Amino acid sequence: MNKDTWSLDSEIGNLDADTPLSVLIGYKAYTSSQDKKGHEAFLGAKFPKEFARWRTRLRERSEIYQTNADVVRDAIYLGLIIISLRNNSLAQWRTLVAVTQAHAAIFEDARIFKECEELADDLVILVSNNDLETAAEHLRAFKASLDSCPPKYTEALKRALSERRLQNLLAVLDE
Secondary structure (H helix, E strand, C coil), X not given: CCECCCCHHHHHHCCCCCCCHHHHHCECCCCCCCCCCCCCCCCCCCCCHHHHHHHHHHHHCCCCCCCHHHHHHHHHHHXXXXXXXXXXXXXXXXXXXXXHHHHHHHHHHHHHHHHHHHHHHHHHHHHHCCCHHHHHHHHHHHHHHHCXXXXXXXXXXXXXXXXXXXXXHHHHHCC
């Protein structure tokens, strides 16, 4: 399926990093030397001679290209699209990595706070079943693991115990 490629901005805007090569191959060859307003620019660069022979072979074997310049225009057009997609993909990848790293750090902190909340809920069950000694033993074991963590986690556990009216277990955290 050939697509009209004369409107560069609209075509590139419809593409993303997941665009298959078959979509680009289906585009109508870009051979115009001017945009819709008649503007043009000369793009020039030196290449090895093999590129010139390659360009000529492509023109000779194709019914699409009338001149060697048509081949070059289309090659530059497709190349610029691919480079644009690659650059967009790289920016998206970097953003995804940054978001993932931030999420992992937040998840880790949140997980520890959540564990403190769940521990307090479990201690409520033990205390409500008159097993204060077992609750205190488990709290001491958990406190030992918190000793190597920032104080904010111990404070979170103290808040959770206070909110659940487990003041008799707060003393264990101060031992």
